[in-house]
Amino acid sequence: MSTLELDRGRPAEAKLRVIDCDIHPAMNAWTEVHPYLAKKWIEHLTIYGSHLRHAFSEALTHPRMSPDAARVDAYPDEGGPPGSSLALMRSQHLDANGVAFGMLIPLRWNPGSQRNLDFGVALTQAMNTWQVERWVKNEPRLRASILIAQEDTVGSVAEIKARASDPNFTQILLLPRTDEPLGRRRYWPIFEAAERNNLPIAVHVGGTNGHPSTGGGWPSYYMEEHHAVAETMQSVLSSLVFEGVFERFPGLRVVIMEGGLGWIPSFSARMDKHWSRLRSEVPHLKRSPSEYIREHVWFTTQPMEEPGRASQLIDLFDRIGWDRLLFSTDYPHWDFDDPRHAFKAPLSEAQRAQLLYGNAQAFYGIG
Amino acid sequence: MVAGRPSADIDHAAIYAGAIDCDLHPALPGMQVLLPYLDDYWREMVSVRALDRLNLTLTSYPQNAPLSCRPDWKPEGTAKPGASLEAMQSHVLDRYQPRFGILNCLYGAQVMHSEDMAAVFCRATNDWIRDEWLSRDPRLRASIVIPAHNTELAVAEIERRADDPRFVQVLMLVSGEVTLGRRQLWPIYQAAERLGLPIGVHAGSAYRYAPTAVGWPSYYVEDYVAQSSAFENQLQSLISEGVFTKFPGLKLVAIESGLTWLSGFIWRADKTWKGVRAEVPWVTRAPSKIIRDHVRFTVQPIDAPDELAALMRLIEHLESDELFLFSTDYPHWQFDGDDALPTGLSETVRRKILCGNALATYPRLAAANSAMEVNA
Amino acid sequence: MARHVVATVDDIAPGQRKLVHVQGRDIGIFNVGGEFFAIANRCPHEGASLCKGRVVGLVESSEPGSYQLSRPGEMVRCPWHGWEFDLRTGKSWCDPLRTKVRAFDLKVEEGAALVEETLLRAETFPVSIERQYVVIEV
Numbered sequence: 001m002s003t004l005e006l007d008r009g010r011p012a013e014a015k016l017r018v019i020d021c022d023i024h025p026a027m028n029a030w031t032e033v034h035p036y037l038a039k040k041w042i043e044h045l046t047i048y049g050s051h052l053r054h055a056f057s058e059a060l061t062h063p064r065m066s067p068d069a070a071r072v073d074a075y076p077d078e079g080g081p082p083g084s085s086l087a088l089m090r091s092q093h094l095d096a097n098g099v100a101f102g103m104l105i106p107l108r109w110n111p112g113s114q115r116n117l118d119f120g121v122a123l124t125q126a127m128n129t130w131q132v133e134r135w136v137k138n139e140p141r142l143r144a145s146i147l148i149a150q151e152d153t154v155g156s157v158a159e160i161k162a163r164a165s166d167p168n169f170t171q172i173l174l175l176p177r178t179d180e181p182l183g184r185r186r187y188w189p190i191f192e193a194a195e196r197n198n199l200p201i202a203v204h205v206g207g208t209n210g211h212p213s214t215g216g217g218w219p220s221y222y223m224e225e226h227h228a229v230a231e232t233m234q235s236v237l238s239s240l241v242f243e244g245v246f247e248r249f250p251g252l253r254v255v256i257m258e259g260g261l262g263w264i265p266s267f268s269a270r271m272d273k274h275w276s277r278l279r280s281e282v283p284h285l286k287r288s289p290s291e292y293i294r295e296h297v298w299f300t301t302q303p304m305e306e307p308g309r310a311s312q313l314i315d316l317f318d319r320i321g322w323d324r325l326l327f328s329t330d331y332p333h334w335d336f337d338d339p340r341h342a343f344k345a346p347l348s349e350a351q352r353a354q355l356l357y358g359n360a361q362a363f364y365g366i367g
Numbered sequence: 368m369v370a371g372r373p374s375a376d377i378d379h380a381a382i383y384a385g386a387i388d389c390d391l392h393p394a395l396p397g398m399q400v401l402l403p404y405l406d407d408y409w410r411e412m413v414s415v416r417a418l419d420r421l422n423l424t425l426t427s428y429p430q431n432a433p434l435s436c437r438p439d440w441k442p443e444g445t446a447k448p449g450a451s452l453e454a455m456q457s458h459v460l461d462r463y464q465p466r467f468g469i470l471n472c473l474y475g476a477q478v479m480h481s482e483d484m485a486a487v488f489c490r491a492t493n494d495w496i497r498d499e500w501l502s503r504d505p506r507l508r509a510s511i512v513i514p515a516h517n518t519e520l521a522v523a524e525i526e527r528r529a530d531d532p533r534f535v536q537v538l539m540l541v542s543g544e545v546t547l548g549r550r551q552l553w554p555i556y557q558a559a560e561r562l563g564l565p566i567g568v569h570a571g572s573a574y575r576y577a578p579t580a581v582g583w584p585s586y587y588v589e590d591y592v593a594q595s596s597a598f599e600n601q602l603q604s605l606i607s608e609g610v611f612t613k614f615p616g617l618k619l620v621a622i623e624s625g626l627t628w629l630s631g632f633i634w635r636a637d638k639t640w641k642g643v644r645a646e647v648p649w650v651t652r653a654p655s656k657i658i659r660d661h662v663r664f665t666v667q668p669i670d671a672p673d674e675l676a677a678l679m680r681l682i683e684h685l686e687s688d689e690l691f692l693f694s695t696d697y698p699h700w701q702f703d704g705d706d707a708l709p710t711g712l713s714e715t716v717r718r719k720i721l722c723g724n725a726l727a728t729y730p731r732l733a734a735a736n737s738a739m740e741v742n743a
Numbered sequence: 744m745a746r747h748v749v750a751t752v753d754d755i756a757p758g759q760r761k762l763v764h765v766q767g768r769d770i771g772i773f774n775v776g777g778e779f780f781a782i783a784n785r786c787p788h789e790g791a792s793l794c795k796g797r798v799v800g801l802v803e804s805s806e807p808g809s810y811q812l813s814r815p816g817e818m819v820r821c822p823w824h825g826w827e828f829d830l831r832t833g834k835s836w837c838d839p840l841r842t843k844v845r846a847f848d849l850k851v852e853e854g855a856a857l858v859e860e861t862l863l864r865a866e867t868f869p870v871s872i873e874r875q876y877v878v879i880e881v
Contacts, residue, residue: 072822262631609807
């Protein structure tokens, strides 16, 4: 489309009011988290560092096409990586894009995937405190996510308990690439704690579990790896449904983040179709997979699909359910969605307000 | 559940007569049928190691699982579904009267770790298919079963079948030892392209790794559902690695993939490509365009509650009605009665799905078809 | 259409770029090895500022495993999603027909010639005859 078309797509008068369900804050250096770590863990972090199930202790083995996987224009003047400056986050994003509330999703460096479970627990505790002290206390629009060392369910449940009554935290963060699929019973204490404390679970792309990104081996290219996050989320959803997590925890709510949207109707239909043949294998399911998804699962919108025609996008939203969609930008990552231009389809003001604000307002009970 | 009309009053032969059924599964009754095709050493190994007493049921298709065999296609007693040509003729070949049916044999041979063992048993399987199926019913064609994890032996097996025009495709599982686009597999694609054989990628896994990126699911239904995700991953591999750039004459058929995932796939793949193109500069066109030219999809199962709407939506999204190939997936249970294809398609689209698209995809079928028509 | 002086040649070193505002438009002026190009600043995809993107060469390939880099510095990658635009034409690499930004006619002119031109708009630049100027037509 030409620049002129972009102009025409712009809402003329509407003041932008957005709840951004996916913002990534960053540290300038590991030392930022030292104040929240016991001395022994500072030493451990300094000497041994991150210890993950792949070849590099920190770098990704499919390097991204943009440094720090970020927008090139998101580097603070004072130095530090994208996402490390609250001032820049404010001016470039929160203020500029009408963000009324922003959900923090800290990712580096996979605290939930650390092989040393005690270290993982200590790191997630420290990063939870870091979120509040460094970000939420200084910016009332921001909210934090409870990071947990998901392979240590005892440590995870303890951390959830410690943070559950703190209103600065709005959800529990899980990474999809876990040792076993997330629906497996070993993770149920986490869901139990989430349901009991009425906290949603956010599953955001990430994690390293040592399993190849595909059932047929490791991809060579980032182009494949970036695509594979969609299939990864499909597998998470399948596990949560077929293990009966939603049957066992009827109050549980899950938001799948950054997994894309285009696959949702077809995958739901696939689950339904083959469950109908094979339901004797999973008698603990009392309802169809798509019913569970409709009741318990939401999806953030970034990266937004761009089908060939606008009508196809509307059809996609119709089939997913307009109430299921929580707007997100993924600031400051490279595939950032601008709230003004992310939807390549004409939306009514009511639809726009619902997607950009209303659904997340209801989901998080804020604003 | 599949939405089906009561078919009692439909003339089933008329609906599908002349079609090309691109996914039929013959089953080996047991390893004993392969003995005539083995040399002395392997015959002795079978005997000494009791290899023929191994239960080679694939984890991908447990024999008694509902999906593996439609109830009214179940054989008597302990016989395996799909093991009887007579049954296949009665259930689908004589009932629907296709002009051709392509046999995709899923047997344990392909997934044995020992490359030599896999190669020997693949060869024997292809010999058995030739003698017990292809030679007994002139409508039947077959995919060449290969040990994909040793490309030299795989190419040798493809070459061995090259002169038999009844072998029309090379069969691979969607989840093997390496992602399907990897260069180490290219000798297979090179041979296939040269010989005018599409690569048939079929649902199923060698289970060299967890079937999903998130680990090992508990249930078979999860594994089966994950097949569509596997097709997405492997198609992205084939595109990203430049297989269709390197082998511009190659066609790929995704068999038993579920189909409806294709819309979301092309939207995401096209968008990703625009941003990361410089990593894979040999991908000179959008993935959706590459798929339109090179990839085809067998129809069963159609993962949708309304199959007609789903097919029409796919045709609109892909901007092509040439991608879909009729299949029954016999004896797997994907549809009820005679509802192998939803009613309501335009005649043009129906003829393409039933027959025309397969003729355009399989050069050896097209050649045989022309010969038949000349002789008719 | 009018001609506007937007910079002196020395304002923009080779490999650099400058954002200018002309007649209500944001335009990026790029110096590629001494040659100047001007494109509209807004990426047609989601409105990012192209002036903030990396300037790169043209990456092509004759076959998988081979990588050819040509036309150094003549492409700009949008700072967000990395879509590549040809600075000479404004066209995107992946979809040249439908995804493009406007490329403006640009000339380098001697100050001596410019001071004589009556149709010239030079609001921000007092033109002196000793220098060279970047002039675009909008």
